[in-house]
Amino acid sequence: xxxxxxxxxxxxxxxxxxxxxxxxxxxxxxxVKAYTDKFGAADIYECPVCIVExxxxxxxxxxxxxxxxxxxxxxxLGNFGPExxxxxxxxxxxxxxxxxxxxxxxxDNLMDGRGDAYCGMLNASYNLKLRNVGAYIPEYPVxxxxxxxxxxxxxxxxxxxxxxxxxxxxxxxxxxxxNFLACNAPIKQLYNIGVEIEENSELDLFEAFNKHAGDxxxxxxxxxxxxxxxxxxxxxxxxxxxxxxxxxxxxxxxxHRGYRKYVAIAGKCWPAFQTQFGFxxxxxxxxxxxxxxxxxxxxxxxxxxxxxxxxxxxxxxVTLLDINNSVPKDMYKExxxxxxxxxxxxxxxxxxxxxxxxxxxxxxxxxxxxxxARSLPIEVTNGTLEGDIAPGDITFFRxxxxxxxxxxxxxxxxxxxxxxxxxxxxxxxxxxxxxxxxYRHVLIEKNYPHHGAVAFGHFGKALYEVFKxxxxxxxxxxxxxxxxxxxxxxxxxK
Numbered sequence: 199x200x201x202x203x204x205x206x207x208x209x210x211x212x213x214x215x216x217x218x219x220x221x222x223x224x225x226x227x228x229x230v231k232a233y234t235d236k237f238g239a240a241d242i243y244e245c246p247v248c249i250v251e252x253x254x255x256x257x258x259x260x261x262x263x264x265x266x267x268x269x270x271x272x273x274x275l276g277n278f279g280p281e282x283x284x285x286x287x288x289x290x291x292x293x294x295x296x297x298x299x300x301x302x303x304x305x306d307n308l309m310d311g312r313g314d315a316y317c318g319m320l321n322a323s324y325n326l327k328l329r330n331v332g333a334y335i336p337e338y339p340v341x342x343x344x345x346x347x348x349x350x351x352x353x354x355x356x357x358x359x360x361x362x363x364x365x366x367x368x369x370x371x372x373x374x375x376x377n378f379l380a381c382n383a384p385i386k387q388l389y390n391i392g393v394e395i396e397e398n399s400e401l402d403l404f405e406a407f408n409k410h411a412g413d414x415x416x417x418x419x420x421x422x423x424x425x426x427x428x429x430x431x432x433x434x435x436x437x438x439x440x441x442x443x444x445x446x447x448x449x450x451x452x453x454h455r456g457y458r459k460y461v462a463i464a465g466k467c468w469p470a471f472q473t474q475f476g477f478x479x480x481x482x483x484x485x486x487x488x489x490x491x492x493x494x495x496x497x498x499x500x501x502x503x504x505x506x507x508x509x510x511x512x513x514x515x516v517t518l519l520d521i522n523n524s525v526p527k528d529m530y531k532e533x534x535x536x537x538x539x540x541x542x543x544x545x546x547x548x549x550x551x552x553x554x555x556x557x558x559x560x561x562x563x564x565x566x567x568x569x570x571a572r573s574l575p576i577e578v579t580n581g582t583l584e585g586d587i588a589p590g591d592i593t594f595f596r597x598x599x600x601x602x603x604x605x606x607x608x609x610x611x612x613x614x615x616x617x618x619x620x621x622x623x624x625x626x627x628x629x630x631x632x633x634x635x636x637y638r639h640v641l642i643e644k645n646y647p648h649h650g651a652v653a654f655g656h657f658g659k660a661l662y663e664v665f666k667x668x669x670x671x672x673x674x675x676x677x678x679x680x681x682x683x684x685x686x687x688x689x690x691x692k
Contacts, residue, residue, distance in 0.1 A: 199490035201460050202510045203361040205354050207270045208243045208263030210287060212250040214278040214318065221313045222249045222276025225300045225343070229274060232343035237351055243268050249276070256283040260290055268293075270357035272350055273333075275299040275322065277313030285325040288333055294360040294667065296334040296353045297322050298346050316340050334667060355660040359510035360667055364392040366506060367458035369450065372400035372466035374497045380647035381498040387599040391668045393503065394458055400466050404474060407446045416441045426485075426556055430563035436477050436580040443475065444482045451491070462502045463493045467551075472574055478567050478581040480552035484624075488515045488555035494649070495553055504597045504651035511660045512653045515555040517587075517624070519548035520648050521594075521641065525627060533617045534627075540615075543634030547619060547627055548594075548652065552582025554624035558654055559585040568622050587626030589616035593653045594630065595661055597670070598646060606674035607665045608640050611658045636678040639685035644676065 211226035213219045230244045247262040248255045263271065271291045273284050275298070288295045299315035302308060319339055326333055334356055336349045374382045388395050410416075419441035424431055431437075451461045463486070467479050483493040492505030501518050508516040525534070525545040534540060551567050562585035570579040595609035612630030619625045630636065640646070653661075658677070665675045679685060 199509065199513050201490035202513065203269065203358050203365070203460070205241055205270050205357045205361065206243055206266070206268045207241060207272050207350060207353065207357065208245055208266060208268030209272045209274055209350070210245045210250060210259045210263065211274045211276045212279045212284045213276055214280050215251045217277040217313060218310060219249050219251070221300075221311065222274075225276040225313070226274060228343040229346050233347035233350060236344070236347055241354060242350065250283050250287060251280055253283050253286060256287045260287060263291075269361055270353070271295040272353070273297045273322075274346070275315040275318045277315055278318035279315065279322060281318070281321040281325045284322060285329055285331060288326065289329050289331045294334065294357040296336070296350070297326070297339060298336065298349050299340045301340050301342050301345070303342065332667060332669075334663060352660070355511040355513075355657070356663045356667060358513075359507055359664045362460050362506065362510040363668065365459040366462065367394040367396060367455055367460070368462050368464060368499055368502060369454060370395065370397045370464035370497050370499055371403045372398075372497055375466070375468060378496045381496055381501065381649060383500055383599040383601065384603045385499065385599075386603050387605045388499070388503070390605070394456075395499065396454055400471070403446070403450070406450060407443055407475065410442045410446045410449070413442060413445050415445055419444055423485075427562075427564055430561070433564045433566070433580045436564075439475070439477050440482055440581055443477070443479060444485060447482065447486065460506070461491060462506045463491065464497045464499045464502045465493050465495065466497050467495055468570060472570060472578040476578050478551065478570065478579055480550075480567070480582040481564060482581070483553040484555050484583050487517065487553065488557060490515070492516060492518075493553070494518050495550060496649075498647070498649050500596070500598045501649045501651065504595060507597060507661070507664060508593075508595065508651050508653040508657070511657050511664065512655055514654055515558060516654070517550070517554040517558060517652045518649050519550045519554075519624075519652055521546060521637075521650050522549035522625070522648075523547045529617070529620070534615065538615060538629060540629045540631070541634070544631055545615070545627060545629050546633060546637075547621070547625055548587070548650070549621070549623050549625040552584050552624050554583065554587060556583060558588055559583070559624065560588045561585050582623065584623055586619050587614050587624060589614045590654060591656050592628065593655065593657045593661065594628070594650045595653070596646060596650050597665065600645065604674070605670050606644060606676070607670050608644075608646065608676040609658050609661050610636060610678040611656045630678055632678045632681060635681075635685065635688065639687050640676040643685070643687050
């Protein structure tokens with residue numbers, strides 16, 4: 199993944215001056231040792247300059263972790279902590295931050311060895327709110343060295359995503375296709391969370407593509423495509439154009455990223471794309487996404503934003519799929535019922551034309567786009583990467599602005615079942631507990647579009663914290679609730 203941040207967490211211990219400073223010193227050293235022993239030292243930096251007891255110490259620590267190249271902060275309450283100085287440290291640090299606290303070590307050392315950080319965390323949270331400072335506080339933020347080391351490690355994907363969003367530019371091409379107005383949403387919320395957007399005409403893209411005709415790098419890209427596709431290379435005649443398009447996008451990224459470090463693309467693929475470019479861009483989209491540069495279909499700006507979030511959290515390729523079709527009853531009875539603990543309405547098929555990275559498919563072939571070929575010549579619809587998506591754990595999620603400019607999100611953990619889809623495109627049979635209710639009372643009730651991002655693994659814990667951190671209202675972070683917890687719109691007499 200070459201399009202996401204590397205995180206370095208500065209660990210700064212704090213101490214209230216009426217408590218022994220040695221408590222914070224010794225506990226910080228123990229924490230750093232515990233982290234290094236378990237996870238290595240690459241992700242953290244121990245601030246050695248001082249234990250923060252005053253505002254002057256705060257400035258010294260802040261300068262030290264900046265000099266060390268830290269882009270995330272862990273404020274560690276080794277004892278009760280100085281509520282003013284520690285929250286000023288968080289306020290003036292430009293990056294994601296977390297607060298954690300030391301537990302007491304032994305019943306034999308509760309006189310001079312008691313730190314009261316359990317109490318100090320309450321004052322820290324109050325002062326953070328007074329100063330309007332956002333910070334990540336774990337579910338239970340008090341622990342011994344090993345516990346807190348795990349908390350810091352859990353913070354890494356959250357911090358990585360927050361840093362990434364603050365330096366992300368989304369590049370889009372063309373307005374959304376007419377019948378996909380559902381993917382259209384106000385861009386104001388992008389700016390609210392620190393994301394830049396550059397909207398371009400698809401005519402600009404077409405001009406850039408034509409200028410790449412005969413590019414000397416094309417044969418090398420074609421060879422790379424051939425190596426990736428192997429026996430699945432069923433449309434070799436289209437590879438040169440696809441390579442030309444890939445180079446066009448990569449060059450556009452470098453020429454247009456501006457002052458931003460990370461880029462995602464909301465691309466257009468129809469209705470005129472095929473007839474003018476002479477292919478569909480699905481395979482190229484899959485290749486870029488596999489490198490950590492998410493590309494959404496149908497100019498889905500919040501779709502690609504979601505993909506980027508998933509890439510940062512998982513450090514892996516993601517995909518964007520239609521929440522597409524139900525599983526036929528006969529398929530359910532033959533291949534799922536009795537073999538997996540899911541009801542029929544827990545299952546559905548996630549599909550897109552061919553944008554999923556080849557590494558996430560059980561097998562794949564380069565084909566034509568069947569739906570488009572119903573109304574267009576087949577030869578201009580070549581370029582999809584088709585195959586069943588590999589079975590395994592997934593998280594389905596989306597970060598979205600509503601039509602009236604409110605930020606909301608959903609997430610649900612589940613799996614892709616090892617069941618043949620017997621269909622076309624990049625497609626898989628998904629199973630999510632209580633999906634039927636979630637579909638009705640979240641996806642439909644809250645007006646989400648048909649596209650959902652898919653991360654390959656269970657990342658709900660980190661995604662939920664990311665959504666909280668960037669300011670999604672808690673009542674608008676939705677998940678698949680168990681049957682024992684009805685949705686507000688759910689009919690109790692059903």
